[in-house]
Amino acid sequence: MSKFVVVSKYSFPLDANIAKASLESEGIPAHIADEHTVNMQWLYSNAIGGVRLFVPEEFETEAKAILDMNFSEDVNLAFKEKPEQCAQCSSGNVINYTKGKKPAFLLFILLGFPLFFYKHGKKCMDCGWFKET
Structure with missing residues (x-):
């Protein structure tokens, strides 16, 4: 049986679920702890250490690397609109x-x-x- 380790902590369950989905899409099993406690009493989040994301110990390094990736620029490029051009002078202003x-x-x-x-x-x-x- 594999030992589970905490790879990340979140203040909100939604953030933990997004991270869990990212790991599972890469084939890494993940589990969330204290999700329901924080949903019921969100003021307890900091007191109990937030919502914790666990993975098996052998996936720890790979999971942390995946969670550290920043896809902000890819999202911005995917949704970037082309500037409208003038029909008369072709200006972008x-x-x-x-x-x-x-x-x-x-x-x-x-x-x-x-x-x-x-x-x-x-x-x-x-x-x-x-x-x-």
Whole structure:
């Protein structure tokens, strides 16, 4: 029978479950301790040492290496949006813009009720092109 060792401690059970799933996806058996205690009384988390993640002793080094990996840059690259380009000048300096907001505000101040004739869209800051969305 293999001896289990703590490879990591977490304040929240969700974080421990994510780490456990990462280890199990690599074929490393993992178990979580004190998950339900912290779920029931989260103020006890620090007092009992947090939610502990256990693995068999022979997988300790490999498990710690997997848990130390940082995939933040991969996630950012996967969800990075391409900058929108202007249809007229091909500039990348396109922003979200509300056309007619200032006149609508002035009419609201002068007349006392809103006349909403403004348009939401994208505007090129280089050539002034506007596209309604």
